[in-house]
Amino acid sequence: MVERTYSVPDVSCEHCVSSITNELTRINGVEKVDVDLERKLVTVASSDEVPEQKIREGIDEAGFDIAE
Ligand SMILES: [Cu+2]
Numbered sequence: 608m609v610e611r612t613y614s615v616p617d618v619s620c621e622h623c624v625s626s627i628t629n630e631l632t633r634i635n636g637v638e639k640v641d642v643d644l645e646r647k648l649v650t651v652a653s654s655d656e657v658p659e660q661k662i663r664e665g666i667d668e669a670g671f672d673i674a675e
Pocket residue numbers: 618619620621622623624
């Protein structure tokens with residue numbers, strides 16, 4: 608199990624939260640997605656086999672950019 612946190616500055620409402628959550632939970636091996644609206648952080652818990660790239664793509668797919 609691995610937990611990764613991303614800074615996603617454009618999350619602004621519950622709509623954004625569900626877009627990201629829906630997109631990421633579709634990825635095989637993703638177990639938990641937590642979006643902190645106030646701090647603009649997306650935390651993803653997944654099995655070790657999920658490539659990081661997949662998660663980044665999911666966030667992109669939902670229409671959001673990750674701040675590096
Ligand atoms: Cu929104």
